[in-house]
Amino acid sequence: MSRNDSEDTAPLAHRVPDLGAMELLLAVARHGSLGRAARDLGITQPAASSRVRSMERLLGVALVDRSPRGSRLTAEGVLVTDWARRVVEAAEAFDAGAQALRGRRDSRLRVAASMTIAEYLLPGWLIALRAERPGTAVSLSAGNSAVVAERLLADEADLGFVEGLGVPVGLDSAVIGHDRLVVVTAPTHPWARRRGPLLPAELAATPLISREHGSGTRQVLDAALAAHGGLAEPLIELASTTAVKAAVVSGAGPSVLSELALGEELAARRLVQIPVEGVRLRRDLRAVWRQGPLPAGPARDLLSLARPT
Amino acid sequence: MSRNDSEDTAPLAHRVPDLGAMELLLAVARHGSLGRAARDLGITQPAASSRVRSMERLLGVALVDRSPRGSRLTAEGVLVTDWARRVVEAAEAFDAGAQALRGRRDSRLRVAASMTIAEYLLPGWLIALRAERPGTAVSLSAGNSAVVAERLLADEADLGFVEGLGVPVGLDSAVIGHDRLVVVTAPTHPWARRRGPLLPAELAATPLISREHGSGTRQVLDAALAAHGGLAEPLIELASTTAVKAAVVSGAGPSVLSELALGEELAARRLVQIPVEGVRLRRDLRAVWRQGPLPAGPARDLLSLARPT
DNA sequence: ATGAGCCCATAAGCTGGGTTTATGAGCAGG
DNA sequence: CCTGCTCATAAACCCAGCTTATGGGCTCAT
Numbered sequence A, B: 001m002s003r004n005d006s007e008d009t010a011p012l013a014h015r016v017p018d019l020g021a022m023e024l025l026l027a028v029a030r031h032g033s034l035g036r037a038a039r040d041l042g043i044t045q046p047a048a049s050s051r052v053r054s055m056e057r058l059l060g061v062a063l064v065d066r067s068p069r070g071s072r073l074t075a076e077g078v079l080v081t082d083w084a085r086r087v088v089e090a091a092e093a094f095d096a097g098a099q100a101l102r103g104r105r106d107s108r109l110r111v112a113a114s115m116t117i118a119e120y121l122l123p124g125w126l127i128a129l130r131a132e133r134p135g136t137a138v139s140l141s142a143g144n145s146a147v148v149a150e151r152l153l154a155d156e157a158d159l160g161f162v163e164g165l166g167v168p169v170g171l172d173s174a175v176i177g178h179d180r181l182v183v184v185t186a187p188t189h190p191w192a193r194r195r196g197p198l199l200p201a202e203l204a205a206t207p208l209i210s211r212e213h214g215s216g217t218r219q220v221l222d223a224a225l226a227a228h229g230g231l232a233e234p235l236i237e238l239a240s241t242t243a244v245k246a247a248v249v250s251g252a253g254p255s256v257l258s259e260l261a262l263g264e265e266l267a268a269r270r271l272v273q274i275p276v277e278g279v280r281l282r283r284d285l286r287a288v289w290r291q292g293p294l295p296a297g298p299a300r301d302l303l304s305l306a307r308p309t
Numbered sequence C: 001a002t003g004a005g006c007c008c009a010t011a012a013g014c015t016g017g018g019t020t021t022a023t024g025a026g027c028a029g030g
Numbered sequence D: 001c002c003t004g005c006t007c008a009t010a011a012a013c014c015c016a017g018c019t020t021a022t023g024g025g026c027t028c029a030t
Helices: A019-031 A034-041 A045-059 A075-102 A115-120 A122-132 A145-153 A200-205 A216-228 A241-249 A263-267 A298-306 B019-031 B034-041 B045-059 B075-102 B115-120 B122-132 B145-153 B200-205 B216-228 B241-249 B259-267 B298-306
Strands: A064-067 A070-073 A109-113 A138-142 A159-164 A171-185 A209-211 A236-238 A255-258 A272-274 A282-290 B064-067 B070-073 B109-113 B138-142 B159-164 B171-185 B209-211 B236-238 B255-258 B272-274 B282-290
Touching: A019 A034, A019 A045, A019 A070, A019 A075, A034 A045, A045 B075, A070 A075, A075 A122, A075 A138, A075 B045, A075 B075, A075 B115, A075 B138, A109 A115, A109 A145, A109 A298, A115 A122, A115 A138, A115 A159, A115 B075, A122 A138, A122 A298, A138 B075, A145 A159, A145 A171, A145 A282, A159 A171, A159 A216, A159 A298, A171 A216, A171 A298, A200 A216, A209 A216, A209 A241, A209 A255, A216 A255, A216 A282, A236 A241, A241 A255, A282 A298, B019 B034, B019 B045, B019 B070, B019 B075, B034 B045, B070 B075, B075 B122, B075 B138, B109 B115, B109 B145, B109 B298, B115 B122, B115 B138, B115 B159, B115 B259, B122 B138, B122 B298, B145 B159, B145 B171, B145 B282, B159 B171, B159 B216, B159 B298, B171 B216, B171 B259, B171 B298, B200 B216, B209 B216, B209 B241, B209 B255, B216 B255, B216 B282, B236 B241, B241 B255, B241 B259, B255 B259, B259 B272, B282 B298
Parallel strands: A109 A138, A109 A159, A209 A236, B109 B138, B109 B159, B209 B236
Antiparallel strands: A064 A070, A159 A282, A171 A255, A171 A272, A171 A282, B064 B070, B159 B282, B171 B255, B171 B272, B171 B282
């Protein structure tokens, strides 16, 4: 009834091959043969053949050159496969995260992490961990620094990750990396057209769009700008990083966010980064654990993966 | 018959919700209601309800808190949604690229780009272009610098993108960004354990895994190391960047690759970056067009998006 | 030559997940 | 207390993707 919309408005899932098809395409690229790709994925050769065909029909592009001696990607197929690989990699990160989230109490490694770290860094670490120590069952819970500390102290978690200035009492920690905070606005904002960098006092005096209290970002910003007149009252406070980004994109005002959260938006120029002069807007990313010797076993494995971020 | 493999070995697509489900989850997060999310995607409310349910069953995690006044994400749901967003974004890039690849000859903007740029940067630009100038039909063809130049001169393309040292004759150009080349090895390679940076002469003397001839990377490397004894014969030459990366990961030897191609591998520590002393391994990324005034219309729109990479 | 062993395509039939329509139940607010 | 929103359940449908069965093309070894 409503299928013949302009192709721009149809749901994404109808314009893009599904994950299984993309996996298949990657397998074809790896093996150079539809049949072997099929076997690799545990399906039959006709299934693979038909699936690749329907993918080509959907995209309107020939992806593989079939020959009696095998199948090779066409020039377009190489490109499509590379794009598909990125989708599949994102799906693998999703999977790694979801598996940890479902993780049972009896997991060998119970991790508690701040939202930002759980969202952007942990899936990658889990994939690496799976590669190095297959079969390590990890369970994940996410929350702010206080929650992480609480879980560690209650022995409900073996290893934690937090960002922010201090280390909660009762815990030992190691810095595993840093995180730059950046000032962003919509491309239409006056700051986006400035010639010189922003002065700390200007930033301090400007009401920002910010996360609700308890955010590690806020802490760092407060400390950095204390010497420049103190932080102005927020323009508006929102519940999630995503909501903040959406508000900034829509032009509601500037904000200060972790660069980890901004990859996509900066690349697509939905947001613009505003340089600031003479303030160090960095914060440490820390692994934390109950006071005492460095945790052994799987916790140590994960820690060594996370180290040089 | 072979379903009950350990859950690690089942195909990814069976462990992860499909793109439609992820889109739905994002819509639920946006709208705070299953019903409204359903309407937004053009399906009925029971369909949405059942789909979210089956997603929760698949993941083994409650994602939304249902109430008679709407649905909000649970804490786990927030995390899952953020991971899903990254998958969907990758799928959007896929879609943008695929649409351009299918683009007809009558497109308003015909782009020719080098593989690296087409693969890593163009989809993002196309998404941004779609946001700013909806309805601009773009067609894309990919090839090395010579092919790009040829297509421009034959008036089969309006705008090109190349990386490398020189600008082909007959074309004007503008630098739109830079691209660092980095030396990488498997984490097990001796270079990964060095204390100090690599010396240019060492790099020059070592056989590398490299792309086949004509690669822009090779050109730059040759020029940079000419003063240090010249580049050694390649250890092995492979057809695609992907094949090179796979070989390096497997420990076959070191290689020099564009940092654009290395995001995932470095983050997951499958590859390690080796610092090099005193050589500038950079190359320009350039937009190119037929000699004459800067192209107008959609070409100019795209150019201005690509500019400050 | 001729058969074996790859490759891929086509055809027919089954199955299950996602859909719709139809209905009901819980809570809010005029 | 009725209207309007929320979500859940049940039954029927449909199609995408799967399997099995088959055939044709090419290459290589016998």
